[in-house]
Amino acid sequence: MSYIRTQILIVACVNIGQFIDGYSVGWSAPIIPKLQNLNQSPLAEVITDTQASWIGSLLYLGSIVGPYIPSYLSNIIGRKPCLLFGSLLNLTAIILIVTTRNINMVYAVRIISGLGMGMVTVSNLVYVGEIASTNIRGIFLTSTSIIGISGTLAAYFVGSFVSYTMTGYFALLINIAHLIGLYFIPESPVYYAIIGKEMEAKSTLRYLGRVNDLNNVFESVKGTERNEANSWKAWIKIFTVKANRWSLFITLSLCTLQQTSGVAAVLFFATSIFQMAGSSIRPDLATIYIGGTRLIASMVAPFVVERAGRRILLLVSTVFCAVSLSILGTYFYLVRIESSSVIQIGWLPLFALILYFFSYEIGFGTMPSALLGEMFRGNARSIGSALSMTTAWLIGFGVATGFGTMVKAVGGDVTFGIFACSCLAAFLFTYKYVPETKGKNLNEIQEMLSR
Structure with missing residues (x-):
C-alpha cells in the first residue's frame, strides 16, 4: 500500500x-x-x-x-x-x-x-x-x-x-x-496536536495514511501545554501521571538490566575475552564472527516483532542470554581450576558469545528501545526516553570501565555469572511487569498503563 x-x-x-x-x-x-x-x-x-x-x-x-x-x-x-x-x-x-x-x-x-x-x-x-x-x-x-x-x-x-x-x-x-x-x-502529527494545529495534524496523518487516527493523536496529548517542556511541570508529570510513572519504571528497569547484563563490556573487550579464556579460536576472527552474528540477529527482530510481540521476544531473548553467559562463566571456572577438559572445548567461548549476541539482538537489545518509542504520553515521551537511555548509558559506561577490575578481583567465572543473573532478573521483570503493546495505538497503550 x-x-x-x-x-x-x-x-x-x-x-x-x-x-x-x-x-x-x-x-x-x-x-x-x-x-x-x-x-x-x-x-x-x-x-x-x-x-x-x-x-x-x-x-x-x-x-x-x-x-x-x-x-x-x-x-x-x-x-x-x-x-x-x-x-x-x-x-x-x-x-x-x-x-x-x-x-x-x-x-x-x-x-x-x-x-x-x-x-x-x-x-x-x-x-x-x-x-x-x-x-x-x-x-x-x-x-x-x-x-x-x-x-x-x-x-x-x-x-x-x-x-x-x-x-x-x-x-x-x-x-x-x-x-x-x-x-x-513531515513534522510529527503529535507535535501539531500539542500546539493545537488540528488542520496540520490532519494533513500529516492523511499523508501518512493514518487520517482515522486524528482523535487518538489528540487524546494522547490531552492536557499538554506547548511551553510545558521548558518548565518543571513536564518533569513533575513524569512521576505524577500514572501512565508516565509506569512507563518510566518499565523502560528504566529494562534499560538498566540491559546494561548490567554486561553487553558494553563484552562488546568493548571481545578480543580480550578470548585472549583471557585461552580459546583455540583466533581472537580477531572471533570478533568478526560476533559482529556478523549481531547484524544477522538484528535483522531477525523486525520480521518477528509484529507477529510474536515485544513481550515474548524479551522473554525468549533474556533466557538464552542468561544461558549463554552461564556457559561462558562455566568455561572460565574450568580455566580457573585448570581442568584438562578445557583443551577439548576451546571453541566454547566463541559458541557462548555467538549465542549471547544472537539472543541479545533479537530481543533484549532491541525491545527496550522499541518500548521507549511507544510508551509515555506525548508531552513526556522525550523526557522519559532521555531519562531511561542516559541512565542506561551511564551504567553501561561504569560496567565497561570496571570490567577489567571485576575480572581481576573475582575472576571471569563470577563476573559472567553476575551478568547472567542480570539477564535472569530481566526475564522475571518482563514476565511480571512488561505489558504487550503489539497491535495497540499510542493512546491505547496509555489507557492500559493508567489502569
Whole structure:
C-alpha cells in the first residue's frame, strides 16, 4: 500500500542518522591504532594509552548529555528541528575529523559526536514512534538497531582500509544525505496536536495514511501545554501521571538490566575475552564472527516483532542470554581450576558469545528501545526516553570501565555469572511487569498503563 511506502521512505531518511551514530561508536576502534602510528596520524605526536582511553570514553560523556536537549526542545520547536539539530552536531564533528591537527580536536570530535548521537537516538525513537502506523510501528522501531550496527561495521571496515582523514570524508557524504532527507520529512502529527494545529495534524496523518487516527493523536496529548517542556511541570508529570510513572519504571528497569547484563563490556573487550579464556579460536576472527552474528540477529527482530510481540521476544531473548553467559562463566571456572577438559572445548567461548549476541539482538537489545518509542504520553515521551537511555548509558559506561577490575578481583567465572543473573532478573521483570503493546495505538497503550 502507498502509505506503507511513504512511511518506509520517511523512516529510511531518519535512520541515516542512526547509521552515523553507529559509525561514531565503531570509529575509535580502527582510528586509535592510526593515532599511535606517526606515519598514519594527522597529529604531531603519537597518542598515549591514557589519551586513547579518553578518545573511547568521551563519546559516552556527550551521549549522556545529548538526549536532554530534545527532551527540552521537542515540545517547543518540534521533533523535526531536533532531528536536524542532532544531524548538524554530527556534521560539526565530521568537519573536525577532516581538519584535525591536535589531540584536543580529537577530544572535541568525540564529545560532539556523543551529543549528536544522544540527540539523534532519542529524537529518532520519539519521531518514528509517533509517525508509524500501529501494525508496523514495532518493525520501524527495531530497524534502528540494524542500521546502527551496520554503521559500526562500516566504521570497522572503512577505518581499516583508508586514512584517518578519509574516514571523515566518508561520514561527511552520509551526513549530507541525512540532512537532505530530513528536509523532506513531515513534522510529527503529535507535535501539531500539542500546539493545537488540528488542520496540520490532519494533513500529516492523511499523508501518512493514518487520517482515522486524528482523535487518538489528540487524546494522547490531552492536557499538554506547548511551553510545558521548558518548565518543571513536564518533569513533575513524569512521576505524577500514572501512565508516565509506569512507563518510566518499565523502560528504566529494562534499560538498566540491559546494561548490567554486561553487553558494553563484552562488546568493548571481545578480543580480550578470548585472549583471557585461552580459546583455540583466533581472537580477531572471533570478533568478526560476533559482529556478523549481531547484524544477522538484528535483522531477525523486525520480521518477528509484529507477529510474536515485544513481550515474548524479551522473554525468549533474556533466557538464552542468561544461558549463554552461564556457559561462558562455566568455561572460565574450568580455566580457573585448570581442568584438562578445557583443551577439548576451546571453541566454547566463541559458541557462548555467538549465542549471547544472537539472543541479545533479537530481543533484549532491541525491545527496550522499541518500548521507549511507544510508551509515555506525548508531552513526556522525550523526557522519559532521555531519562531511561542516559541512565542506561551511564551504567553501561561504569560496567565497561570496571570490567577489567571485576575480572581481576573475582575472576571471569563470577563476573559472567553476575551478568547472567542480570539477564535472569530481566526475564522475571518482563514476565511480571512488561505489558504487550503489539497491535495497540499510542493512546491505547496509555489507557492500559493508567489502569
